[in-house]
Amino acid sequence: GEEGTASDEIQELTIKFAHVVSENTPKHQGGLAMKEYIEEHSGGKIKVEIYPNSSLFGDQDEYQNLVANNIQFIAPDVTKFVGHNPQFNVPALPFLFDNDEAAIAFWDGEKGKEILNSLESDGVIGLYMWPNGGKHITNNERPLVTPEDFNGLKFRTQGGQVLEELYTTLGAGSESIPFSELYTALDQGVVDGQENTFSNIESKKFDEVQDYMSVMNHTRVDYAIFTNTTFWNSMNDATKEIVQAGVEEGTRVAREESQKLNAAAYEIIKERGETEIIELTPEQIEVFRQVLEPIYEEFESAIGADIIEAARAANEEYGNATE
Amino acid sequence: MKVLSKIENIFTAVFLLAGTGISLYSVFMRYVVGSSQSWATEIFTMLFVWAIFIGFSTALRDDSHIVIDVVYDRVGPGMKKVCEIVTLIVGTAFSAFFIWAGMDMVLTAYAQGIRTIDVGVPIWITYLIMPIAGVLLLIRFIEKAYRFFTNKVDLEKGDEAEWQQ
Amino acid sequence: MATVVLLLLLFVFLFLRVPVAISLGASSIVALLLVDFSVNTVIQKMFSGINSTTLMAIPGFVLAGLLMAKGGISKYLIDCIRVWIGHTKGGLSVVTVVTCMIFAAISGSSPATAAAIGAIMIPMMVNAGYDKKYAMGLVASAGTLGILIPPSIPLILYGAVSEESTGKLFSAGILPGLLLGGVLIVYAIFIAYRKNYGGLEKVPMSERWQPTIKAFWGLIMPVLILGSIYTGVVTPTEASFLAVLYSIIVSVFIYRELTWDKFTKIMSESVNTTAMIFLIIASALVFGMFLTTEQVPQAFAAWVSDSEFNKWTFLIIVNILFFILGMFLEPTAIILITLPILLPIIQALDINVIHFAIIMVVNMELGMITPPVGLNLFVVSGIVKDKVENVIKGVVPFFGLFIFVLILIMLFPEISLFLTR
Ligand code: NA
Ligand code: NA
Numbered sequence: 001g002e003e004g005t006a007s008d009e010i011q012e013l014t015i016k017f018a019h020v021v022s023e024n025t026p027k028h029q030g031g032l033a034m035k036e037y038i039e040e041h042s043g044g045k046i047k048v049e050i051y052p053n054s055s056l057f058g059d060q061d062e063y064q065n066l067v068a069n070n071i072q073f074i075a076p077d078v079t080k081f082v083g084h085n086p087q088f089n090v091p092a093l094p095f096l097f098d099n100d101e102a103a104i105a106f107w108d109g110e111k112g113k114e115i116l117n118s119l120e121s122d123g124v125i126g127l128y129m130w131p132n133g134g135k136h137i138t139n140n141e142r143p144l145v146t147p148e149d150f151n152g153l154k155f156r157t158q159g160g161q162v163l164e165e166l167y168t169t170l171g172a173g174s175e176s177i178p179f180s181e182l183y184t185a186l187d188q189g190v191v192d193g194q195e196n197t198f199s200n201i202e203s204k205k206f207d208e209v210q211d212y213m214s215v216m217n218h219t220r221v222d223y224a225i226f227t228n229t230t231f232w233n234s235m236n237d238a239t240k241e242i243v244q245a246g247v248e249e250g251t252r253v254a255r256e257e258s259q260k261l262n263a264a265a266y267e268i269i270k271e272r273g274e275t276e277i278i279e280l281t282p283e284q285i286e287v288f289r290q291v292l293e294p295i296y297e298e299f300e301s302a303i304g305a306d307i308i309e310a311a312r313a314a315n316e317e318y319g320n321a322t323e
Numbered sequence: 324m325k326v327l328s329k330i331e332n333i334f335t336a337v338f339l340l341a342g343t344g345i346s347l348y349s350v351f352m353r354y355v356v357g358s359s360q361s362w363a364t365e366i367f368t369m370l371f372v373w374a375i376f377i378g379f380s381t382a383l384r385d386d387s388h389i390v391i392d393v394v395y396d397r398v399g400p401g402m403k404k405v406c407e408i409v410t411l412i413v414g415t416a417f418s419a420f421f422i423w424a425g426m427d428m429v430l431t432a433y434a435q436g437i438r439t440i441d442v443g444v445p446i447w448i449t450y451l452i453m454p455i456a457g458v459l460l461l462i463r464f465i466e467k468a469y470r471f472f473t474n475k476v477d478l479e480k481g482d483e484a485e486w487q488q
Numbered sequence: 489m490a491t492v493v494l495l496l497l498l499f500v501f502l503f504l505r506v507p508v509a510i511s512l513g514a515s516s517i518v519a520l521l522l523v524d525f526s527v528n529t530v531i532q533k534m535f536s537g538i539n540s541t542t543l544m545a546i547p548g549f550v551l552a553g554l555l556m557a558k559g560g561i562s563k564y565l566i567d568c569i570r571v572w573i574g575h576t577k578g579g580l581s582v583v584t585v586v587t588c589m590i591f592a593a594i595s596g597s598s599p600a601t602a603a604a605i606g607a608i609m610i611p612m613m614v615n616a617g618y619d620k621k622y623a624m625g626l627v628a629s630a631g632t633l634g635i636l637i638p639p640s641i642p643l644i645l646y647g648a649v650s651e652e653s654t655g656k657l658f659s660a661g662i663l664p665g666l667l668l669g670g671v672l673i674v675y676a677i678f679i680a681y682r683k684n685y686g687g688l689e690k691v692p693m694s695e696r697w698q699p700t701i702k703a704f705w706g707l708i709m710p711v712l713i714l715g716s717i718y719t720g721v722v723t724p725t726e727a728s729f730l731a732v733l734y735s736i737i738v739s740v741f742i743y744r745e746l747t748w749d750k751f752t753k754i755m756s757e758s759v760n761t762t763a764m765i766f767l768i769i770a771s772a773l774v775f776g777m778f779l780t781t782e783q784v785p786q787a788f789a790a791w792v793s794d795s796e797f798n799k800w801t802f803l804i805i806v807n808i809l810f811f812i813l814g815m816f817l818e819p820t821a822i823i824l825i826t827l828p829i830l831l832p833i834i835q836a837l838d839i840n841v842i843h844f845a846i847i848m849v850v851n852m853e854l855g856m857i858t859p860p861v862g863l864n865l866f867v868v869s870g871i872v873k874d875k876v877e878n879v880i881k882g883v884v885p886f887f888g889l890f891i892f893v894l895i896l897i898m899l900f901p902e903i904s905l906f907l908t909r
Contacts (some may be wrong), residue, residue, distance in 0.1 A: 016781075049783070055828055056780050060536030061529065064431065068526035070781075083438040083446065122435050154359050159440045164361050173359025175349075176441060177723065178542055184655035188720025191359075336755040339547060343729045350726050364541055371544045372535070378763025387760035388507035388767065389818060393860040395505040409504045417514045424531035431528075453531050 010045045011239045015231075017073040018051040020059055025199075026261055027075050027223060028052050030130055030254025038246035046242065067123050069230040073247075075130055075223045079160055084122075086302040087115045091220040092162040093299070094292040095285065096311050098319035100131045100259055103220060105318045111310035116224055123229045127247055130225060130254040132197055133262040134217035138210035139193025140186065143278050145214070147171075147291040156182055156194040163219070165295055179204075186210060197221055199258075202265035207275040214278045218288065225251065324466060331381050331459065335374045342370035365441040369449055376452040380459035383414075383467075411468045418461035425453030491782055494519035494775075508818065509764070513771035516778045525781065533777060534770035541725055542648045546641050546765060548728025549596035551758040552735050556594060557604035558754055559739025559746040561706040565590055566608050568703030571691040578680020579687035580616055581626055582673055584609045588630035589669045592637035593710035594731065596644070598856050599867045602631025607871045618685055624872060625882025628864040629889075630672055632853035635819065637665030638714060639724065641765070642819045642852055646845045649827045654724040655717055659907040660842045664850065667903060668893045675889055705738045765820055772824035785829035792833050799837045803898060806830065807851060814855020818863070822852065846897055846904040854890045857883045 015038070017031050028050070035048035051057075057065050062074045081088040090096065090106070097103040106112045107129030116126025137144055141153055150170035157163040159176040167174040177185050185191055187209040194206065195218075201207055225247060235243060270277060280288075296308060349363035382388050395406055432447040439446055494515050501511035513534075520527050556562050569583045569590070576582060584605060591601045606627035613623040635642050638658030647654040679685070700707075712734065717727045739746040779785055792802065813822045827848075834844050856864040859880050869876045897903055 051780065055785075056777065057533070058536060060539065061532045064428070064529045064532050065526075067431070068529045070526055070529060080440070083440055083443070084435060152357060154353060154357075157361075159361075159365075161441070161443065164441070173353070173357075174361050175353070175359045176361060176364055178540075179651070184653035185720075185723060188655070188718060190720050190723055332752070332756050332759075335759040336752070339551065339755065339759065342544075343548070343551075343732055346726055346729045347733055350722055350730070354721055368539060368541045368544055371547055372539050374759060375538055375547070375763050375766045378759040379767050381756065382760040382763040382767070383507075385756070385760050387764045388509055389764060389861075389863075390505045390507050391502045391816065391861055392505065394503040406504045409501070410506045413501060413506050413514050414510055417510050417517075420514075420517060420527075421531060424528045427528040428532050428535075450532075450535065453535060 008236070008238050010042050010242065011236060012045050013235075013239065014047045014049065015073065015243070016049050016051065016056070016071040017075075018054075018056045018062055018065075018071045019075050020054040020057075020062070021052065023052050024203075026132070026254045026257035027130060029257045030225075030250040031073075031075070033253035034246045034250030037249040038242055041242045041245070042239075046239070048246075063124070066226060066228050069228050072231045073225060073227050075225045077132075077158075078129070078222055078224050079158070081119070082160055082162075085115065085118045086299070087118065087304060087307055089160065089162045089299060089303055090115070090307065090311060091222045092160055092166070093303075093308070093311075094166055094218050094295060095289050096308075097134075097220060097315050098217070100133065100255070102315040102318040103131060103222060104129060104255060106311045106314035107222070107224070109310060109314060111307050115307070116226075119226070120229065125227055125229060125232060127225045127227060128251040130223040130251060131258045132221035132223055133199065133258055135195045135197055135219045135221060136201070136213060136215050136217065137193060137195045138186075138201060138206055138213045138275065140189065140209070140211050141192050143212045143214070143276065144193075144216075145278060145280065145284060147288055153192040156185065156191045162295065162299060165298065166219070166292060169292055169295060182206070183209060195219065198262045198265040198269065202268050207269050207272060210275050212278060213269070213275045214280060216280060216285075216288070218292075223254075327459075327462065328381070328384065331377055331384075335377050335381065338370045338374035338377075342367040342374070345370070362442050365439060369444075372449075373452045376456035377459060379456050380463045383460060383463045407471055411464060411471065414464040415461065415468070418457050418464055421457030421460060422454050423457075425450070425455075425457050428453055490519045490522040491779070491784060493522060494778060502816075507767075508821065509767035509771045512768070512775050512821065516771065516774040519778050520774075520781075523778075523781065525778075530774055530777075533773055537770050537773040538766050540648055542644060542654060543766075543769070545639065545644050545654070545725040545728040546596070547758065547762040548725065548732055549639050549641065550600070550761050550765075551754070552728060552731035553595035553597060553600035553604070554754045554758050555732065555735035555739060555746070556591070556706070556709075557600065557607075558750055559735060560743035561709070561735060561738060562587070562591055562604040563608060564699065564703040564743070565706040566605065567699040568707065570688070571696045571699050574688040575690035576677075576687050578677050578685045580609065580613045580618065581623075581676035581680060581685070584613065584623075584626055585630045585669055585672045585676060588627070588633050589637060589665070590707070590710065592633040592635075592665065594639075594706075594713060595634050596639040596641040596728075598632045598634035598853065599863045601634030602627055602864045602867045603871055606631065606868055610868070610872050616685070616688070619683070620872075620874070621878055621882035622679065622683075623882070624868045624874065624879045625884070625886055626672070626676065628857050628862075628868045628879060628883050629886040630669070631864050631867070632856050633665055633669055635856075636661050636668060636846075636849050636853060638662060639728065640849065642823055642849050643845060644724065645769070645820060645823050646827065646848065649823065650831055650841055650845070652841055652845070656842055656908045657845050658714070658717065658724065660846050660904045661849065662907050663903050664846050664893070664897050667896065668850070668853075668890075671889055671893055672886075675886075705742055709734065765818075768818055768820045769824060772821045776825055776828055779825075780828070788829050789833055793836065797837075799839060802833065802837055803839075803847070807847075807894070810848065810851035811854065811858070814851060815858045816861050817855070818861075819849075819852035819855060822855070823848065840901060840905060842908055843901045843904045847894070850890065850894045850897060854887065854894075857886065 019027055021027050031050045038046050038048050065071050066074050078088045147170050150172040153172045155167050155174050156177045157174045164174050345363050345367040349360040352358050352360050429447045429450045432450050437446040497515035566587050569587050588601055588605050591604055595601055610623050614620050638661045643657040644654050647657050713727050713731050716722050717724055856862050865876055865879045869879045
């Protein structure tokens with residue numbers, strides 16, 4: 001901003017934050033924390049409106065509306081951007097991160113920032129990763145303990161070439177079925193299984209219609225909060241300081257809530273007892289890791305050896321090995 | 324115009340039937356052969372979307388878009404003319420908007436280099452249908468305008484109940 | 489301010505006979521310009537609203553419906569039902585309702601149902617001495633079952649907006665559909681006694697089997713389509729394509745009534761119908777987007793929660809709203825415009841989202857036969873070449889029946905929910 005003497009005055013603004021998940025999610029809680037912080041610290045000069053549940057824009061159109069500055073923040077699943085930049089495939093790479101901390105450390109690190117900033121030519125900046133958690137596999141046929149158990153099964157994924165390759169490597173098939181149809185599709189056996197975070201499995205009650213759940217933690221769902229350069233550069237220092245701090249507060253809350261929510265969801269699934277839970281041992285995980293290793297070779301050139309290197313380093317430092 | 328109609332009809336029919344075929348093929352592969360075709364959903368949905376966008380103009384051509392006749396049926400020929408002119412203006416503006424915004428989306432997506440998630444088709448190619456649909460709509464409105472101003476339009480014809488399935 | 493301009497423009501356009509979809513789209517774009525929205529993204533909203541695998545069941549069921557209507561399947565269905573129950577008191581009117589119910593179980597649309605059955609049954613009833621207005625009203629009304637008995641285009645759309653499973657919503661429509669069909673049958677018999685409408689000549693048992701066997705392929709179609717969904721062979725969208733394939737096979741190879749000429753006409757008609765529906769969907773999304781950025785739904789939701797309406801007051805208000813909107817708008821547009829506003833409220837009031845879907849669809853059925861804009865009225869008037877006014881006179885007595893069934897469905901959620909469990 002070139003407001004001259006007024007540049008230390010907080011600007012009057014309305015900030016719109018649109019996302020596609022419901023209100024009882026870490027993402028929405030993070031958004032609320034952000035709203036509260038910014039509105040309070042700006043003395044009400046900055047208003048933050050949150051649009052959950054795709055009520056304003058959905059998965060397919062929020063990006064271009066961010067670019068057009070019709071909204072100022074979105075927080076999509078980063079793998080939605082694999083079509084823009086294949087490096088966003090990181091959360092879909094098998095067994096890359098042991099836990100949220102390792103994934104956060106990667107995305108907060110240099111290489112992670114590089115990926116998040118790779119959309120700058122479109123006028124989009126990625127600020128922070130907001131975790132959703134590790135994914136686990138449910139199915140209706142048999143307990144999945146070894147790679148051979150996957151043979152011939154059909155899984156639903158949210159799409160993407162890495163996940164497709166992952167299931168192909170395990171001798172299984174994958175289909176992308178809309179999330180809203182998934183419960184019925186599982187119930188009626190259109191597909192045999194699916195992969196999701198504990199919180200999604202619990203809230204959508206997939207355990208009711210799936211006999212087995214393997215706690216695999218093989219891939220992840222991670223969101224990131226994005227803003228656009230038009231908006232970001234229009235703020236003067238005083239304003240930007242508050243908004244930046246608000247985003248950080250939202251990030252803190254979203255990260256904290258995500259862990260709490262997944263832990264609670266796992267407990268609920270156990271209590272409901274609808275599905276047989278298989279917790280894989282480190283040795284059993286290792287077998288999968290070996291079998292799925294070729295995926296790294298296949299996607300190394302697209303994603304970048306340095307990226308994978310950095311992710312592994314983050315996992316060395318923050319993953320389970322340190323405990 | 325007859326040639327254009329033929330082309331539109333062929334394309335929409337081919338897209339619809341091909342989409343139906345691909346989806347049924349994936350059902351067959353999944354259920355009978357036991358092998359999932361993860362590309363099928365994205366492709367057949369895209370084919371249907373293309374058919375539908377072209378359909379906007381064929382529906383206009385065949386008067387299949389729903390209109391509200393309550394006022395129109397009760398006014399004199401002068402007012403009916405006003406109705407026709409307003410429809411032509413609004414429709415032309417709407418088509419022009421379709422072309423402009425559609426082109427803008429195609430160029431943006433092209434510059435951004437986005438691809439679809441499953442099959443990896445550049446997304447600007449799938450978006451091409453937006454300006455194309457705009458051009459087709461515009462052609463139909465221009466045709467209507469031409470008929471109107473050369474008095475080839477039968478105003479009473481509008482009274483006929485048009486019904487859709 | 490922009491909202492006022494939007495509504496004003498919308499009504500001016502609508503009443504000047506600009507197509508509904510274009511009226512909605514154009515007035516919303518103008519309103520968005522007024523609030524400094526970058527409208528170049530509007531078209532992407534339209535594209536992504538259409539680009540939904542769930543919604544692709546609509547072209548599937550539209551095409552299948554046309555193939556059945558014109559490829560012999562509906563004709564032989566009617567023949568079959570007629571030989572079995574045509575001789576009873578008011579037999580032809582009962583046949584009309586029953587065939588509408590069967591056709592509804594294969595087709596997702598009400599006008600398609602009314603057209604397919606009405607084209608054959610109305611002339612037959614009139615020839616047998618039925619009052620023409622009554623016959624037209626009966627077909628227009630029974631035809632609306634097309635969207636209640638699954639498959640159903642509005643239920644597919646409702647599922648896409650509310651993220652409820654289409655399969656579950658379909659199950660929820662079955663019993664209410666049977667109930668409404670049953671009420672119509674009882675009413676038809678009652679009218680037959682009062683007006684002394686007779687039955688047809690009784691067909692001897694030995695002559696009933698031939699038409700039944702002929703109709704076999706149509707009769708098993710509902711079982712096949714719904715069965716393939718509920719046994720997990722296919723998703724509802726894929727089921728619609730199975731229905732297309734099945735209708736083509738039956739009408740080409742078994743009935744041999746589908747000529748190439750007929751087929752190309754059916755293709756272009758189904759493209760037009762689908763495009764008409766989807767342009768309304770696309771434009772209604774833009775309309776809804778404008779209202780959302782202007783916080784209109786939020787304000788409405790706040791008003792409802794501040795007024796502390798209980799469930800019943802809310803339902804009564806919503807029913808009145810649907811009735812008024814139903815007079816003017818298409819089910820598609822009504823669902824897309826109102827559902828995003830209503831969903832948070834119905835969840836807050838602890839109303840089951842699937843139960844509400846059925847309440848909404850029965851309201852939409854009523855909307856299809858209320859003037860001035862009622863698709864089924866237009867269809868019936870179109871196929872028998874009679875004035876819309878006469879069809880309206882014919883349907884008015886049925887309004888009470890719909891309201892009666894609506895009340896039952898509201899009072900007893902289990903009618904809708906029993907089969908979803
Ligand atoms: Na139906
Ligand atoms: Na109506």
